[in-house]
Ligand SMILES: Cc1cc2nc3c(=O)[nH]c(=O)nc-3n(C[C@H](O)[C@H](O)[C@H](O)COP(=O)(O)O)c2cc1C
C-alpha cells in the first residue's frame with residue numbers, strides 16, 4: 001500500500017451523480033480476477049476514513065488480508081457457517097438458500113477484514129456513554145462510504161457476514177477489544193445490476209418505503225403492521241412516456257411522476273439514465289424481457305401494476321417514447337379501468353420526434369409532405385403486417401416513419417417499391433436516437449435494408465422515408481452515412 005497524498009483525483013469520465021452511485025451500488029459477489037491497483041485501494045480507504053464517527057472516534061480497524069493461507073482459512077470458516085445457517089431453512093426456502101451465491105472469495109482480488117476497536121480512546125467517549133453501540137454504527141458508516149467510493153471507481157464491494165466472528169478474530173490474531181464488523185471483498189464486478197441480487201433470485205425484494213416511514217404529529221395514524229393490506233389511501237397508476245433516451249426530453253410532468261412514485265415498472269427500451277430520476281426508495285421493477293424474474297407477459301405486467309396500486313402505492317408504468325404509440329398501452333389502460341384502479345397517461349416524446357430533432361429535418365416540409373404517418377413493421381408474430389396500406393406508403397407526398405423495422409425491412413422496402421414507391425426516395429435509419437450512441441444512416445428506399453444489414457447497429461432503430469428527408473442537414477449525419485452511401489451510390493441530395 002502506498003501512502004501518497006490521494007486528495008487529488010481526476011475521474012476519467014464524467015462523474016456519476018450521487019444519486020446514480022446510490023442506485024448502482026450493489027452488493028457484489030461475482031468479480032473479475034483482474035487486480036486492483038494499490039494506489040486505488042489506498043485512495044478508496046482514505047476516502048472511507050473520512051466517514052462520520054461518534055465523537056470523531058474513528059473506531060474502525062481495517063486489515064488488508066493478502067496472505068493466501070489466511071484467506072483459505074476464512075473461506076473454510078464461511079463454508080462451515082453457510083452450511084450451519086442453511087439448516088435453519090426448510091423446503092423451498094432451503095433449496096433457494098443453497099442456490100444463492102453469498103460471497104465471492106474465489107475471484108475478488110482484495111479482501112478486507114473490518115473490526116471496531118471497542119477500546120478506542122480517540123473521541124474521549126463522547127456520545128458513546130449513553131450508546132456504546134454507536135462505535136459499531138460508525139464502522140458501518142465507514143463501510144458505506146467505501147461502498148460508494150468503490151462504485152464511483154467502477155469497483156464493486158461485497159459484505160460477507162456469514163463467518164463466525166470469534167474464529168475470524170483468532171485466524172487474524174487481532175486484539176481482544178476488536179469487535180468483528182464484516183469481511184469485505186473488493187474487485188471489478190462481472191455484471192452490472194440496478195436491482196439487488198437477492199431480489200433477482202426471489203429471496204427478498206425491497207418493500208415500499210412507506211412501510212418504514214411515519215410522521216409524528218400528522219393527522220394520519222402511524223402505519224400499523226397490516227398497513228399493506230389496508231392502505232389508508234387508494235393507489236394510482238400513471239402510464240408515463242420516458243421519451244427516446246435523452247433524459248432531458250422527459251416532460252416536467254413525467255419527471256414529477258418519477259419523483260413521487262412508490263414503484264416504477266420499466267421496459268428494456270427505457271434508457272437507463274432516466275431511472276436515476278426515480279424517487280430514492282421507490283421500488284424499481286424491470287419488466288423487460290431479460291430482467292423480469294417471473295415473466296414479462298403482458299397479463300403478468302397488468303396484474304403486477306394492479307397489485308401494487310391496490311397496496312396503496314403510486315405506480316408508474318414507464319414506457320419508451322410515448323406510451324400511446326406502439327406501446328401496448330391500451331391493454332394496461334383497460335386492465336386498470338376494469339380493476340377500478342385510477343389511471344392517468346403522461347405523454348412522452350416519441351422516438352420519431354427525437355430522431356427528427358437529431359437530424360434537424362422537418363418531417364412535414366411543406367414543399368414535399370402533405371401527410372406524416374407512423375407504421376409498424378412488426379405484427380404480433382414478428383412478421384411484416386399483412387394489412388399495411390401500401391398505397392399510402394408509396395405516396396410521394398407522405399413522410400413515413402417505420403417503427404420496429406429491424407427484422408422485416410428488406411421485405412417492407414421491396415413490397416413498397418412493388419406498389420410504386422420510387423427506390424430513390426430518401427430513407428434514413430436512426431439507431432438509439434437522442435442517446436450517446438446514436439447512429440444515423442442516410443440512404444434510399446432501394447438501399448437502406450442492405451445498408452442497415454451491413455452496419456448491424458445495436459439498440460432500437462427506426463426508419464424514415466420520404467422526399468421531405470432530402471432536407472436532412474445534419475453534417476454529422478452525412479458523415480456517418482458517407483461510407484455506406486459511397487458504396488451504394490445512394491446518398492440523397494441535401495439542399
Ligand atoms: C451488514 C451486512 C451484511 C451482509 N452480509 C452478507 C453476506 O454474508 N452474504 C451476502 O451474500 N450478502 C451480504 N450482505 C449483502 C446484502 O444481502 C445486500 O446488501 C442486500 O441484499 C441488498 O442488495 P444490494 O446491496 O445489492 O442493494 C450484507 C449486507 C450488509 C449491509
Ligand SMILES: C[S@@+](CC[C@H](N)C(=O)[O-])C[C@H]1O[C@@H](n2cnc3c(N)ncnc32)[C@H](O)[C@@H]1O
Pocket residue numbers: 244245269319320321322323324325326327349350351352355402403404405430431432433434435460461462463
Ligand atoms: C415497441 S416500440 C415503442 C415505441 C415508443 N412508444 C415510442 O413512442 O417511441 C419500439 C420501437 O420504437 C423505436 N424506438 C424506440 N426508441 C428508439 C430510439 N431511441 N431510437 C430509435 N428508435 C427507437 C424502434 O423502432 C423500436 O423498435
